[in-house]
Amino acid sequence: MKSNLILASASPRRKELLELLQLPFEVIPSLVEEVMDEELQPAEMVQSLAQQKAKGVAKEHQHAFVIGSDTIVVSDNKMLGKPKSHDEAKKMLRNLSGKTHEVFTGVSIINGEKIHTFHEKTAVTFYHLTESEIEDYVLSGEPMDKAGAYGIQGLGALLVKEISGDYFSVVGLPIARTSRELKEMGFSR
Template identity: 55%
Template sequence: MNPFILASGSPRRKELLKQARYSFEIQTSTIEEKIEVGLSPANVVEQLAQQKAEDVWAGNQQAVVLGADTVVVFGNAILGKPSDATEARSMLRKLSGNVHHVYTGVAICSKKGITTFSEKTEVEFYPLSEEDIEMYIRSGESFDKAGAYGIQGFGAYLIKQMIGDYFTVVGLPLAKTMRALKDVGISPKV
């Protein structure tokens, strides 16, 4: 069986793959992410996931390499990871009481080629008071997540409802990813 490598340092993706009983190594990509102008959010996350996976696969061509990327989209704006508390506050204020979309793109590189796909989930926030926003920022969860929040953990407090795949919001559409991995010979250890 070929080695399986996760091309991501995301603790959430690592946890999801462990939860699904995969055996894998982690090698984070060191490329500078580049986004083509004018792409749809789905194409953006697929392109970024592919860049990460190809970067790691270039040095591990006997392996199956999984890359992923997640963005939050509110209106026509892509919200990435906030650079500081001020930016996190701004993002959370925008999302407060509103509906937004979370896109996660996945790329799998193997000897069989490259498979890419993305999933989209609709998320609605409760209206947030300034106290709610400050409490969430103090939790520390805002700073390494697209849109300044994570649905798992304390961030569940923010979410009124969701339409779509919960795991897409966490950072890896698990069921679809598992099926794609099966197609390239990677199975859970059960």
């Protein structure tokens, strides 16, 4: 049986968060080539990327509610994506050490002609990190598939001094707002 709700993401973290809604859904990762417009501000960028992902799946599933999402980390006005190497991960973590950065997560929900796209911004402050802490964390492998080179829901939690905003947005999907947006769009079990 086809589900009426689709997550257009291969992220296991987003899948776990969507499971909190206790709704049946399918995971169909978007295969679109993401186009990053460097002229966009971070909030616009994550919304654009989320919408690209959702549209990539929605065109084949026009009767379903399709959720696309994207997360970026911004520090010193620079967008940090996923590190491509251990050295790049270390550099990102050194940059985040002892400072506050912003995490933007964009979400786009598409159902036929209806499109709801929004973002959440959360401020995250790191402790001052020693070179040894950075090295150990990178060697764990956890930073390698995460924007900003850390996962707040895993070992990366040990790096975080405080957050201001939606924790789940930092993980990858602002689940409470997503639930409300689905209801507003008319989604029902």
